[in-house]
Amino acid sequence: MTEPVFRYHPDPLATGSAVRVQHECSVCGQLRQVRFTRRTPGFTGWQQESWLYHCGDGAAFLGPAGYRDVEPHPDALNMLRASHRQLGWSSEETDEFLHRLDRNGEPTAYLFQCLHCGTHLASWDIG
Template identity: 35%
Template sequence: MTTDLPGFRYHPDPVATGSVRKSAETCACCNRNTGWIYTATFYTARNVSGTFCPWCIADGSAAERFEGEFSDAYGLDGVSREVMEQVTRRTPGFQAWQDPHWLVHCDDAAAFIGEVGYTELAAHPEALDQLRLELRMDGRHDESHLEIFLTHLGQEASAMLFRCTVCGTHLAYADAS
């Protein structure tokens, strides 16, 4: 059983985020039991019986063989075709209440860190400020309810935390059922 997982620039710790877990399942692509299996989203029109090992995600063979993507391209505006391909077809996706999507900063996709509540988000003030601004701009929350909403992240809603792969800035978006 292999224990060293492939590296993913845009999802550096898929085990911590729950997108990959230890498992005795066989990969639907390579038909091997690697000891690890993918647990999050895969979008395809094809019928797939089972899920994939991290190696078949990393080398692109799962996306190619089953003509699918692990993440939607929504939100990847302004990145190169290579980055878009890397995120959507060679990077583990993640679970979310709403459609999960990737954030962009410094003309590159950001790295997904994980789903967090207010306490974890507050440790990254730039992400908290960016989320405040986003929520004000979309008109979903007036000032009096904004801070209440934010301080309840992790209970009724959560934040998806990302880190810029170029400058290290943290970013987030709110996700609720």
């Protein structure tokens, strides 16, 4: 039996919303290879999580991201820079912050991708 596929969360194993472990599904009773750690795959942030959207639809969550994960996506980097401009940060402060992004620590970014046009989006969080 194949595991469920989530349009808005394409790789829950990579993001930590699921773990690979053989178990009997409590709903269908069949043997499964993946156990989901929450009912609806998502992510947990230090502040209030915000699911990003684009082209009038929710975007696919690709996972937490450090600078090296976001760097290949200029559209996502520009979104993070715009967020900092709105907060009054200088370009130097923003660049220093972006280079400190850590997918396993803080500050961190959350990387998304539009399901319609492929644009990469990002938000950031710090504890």
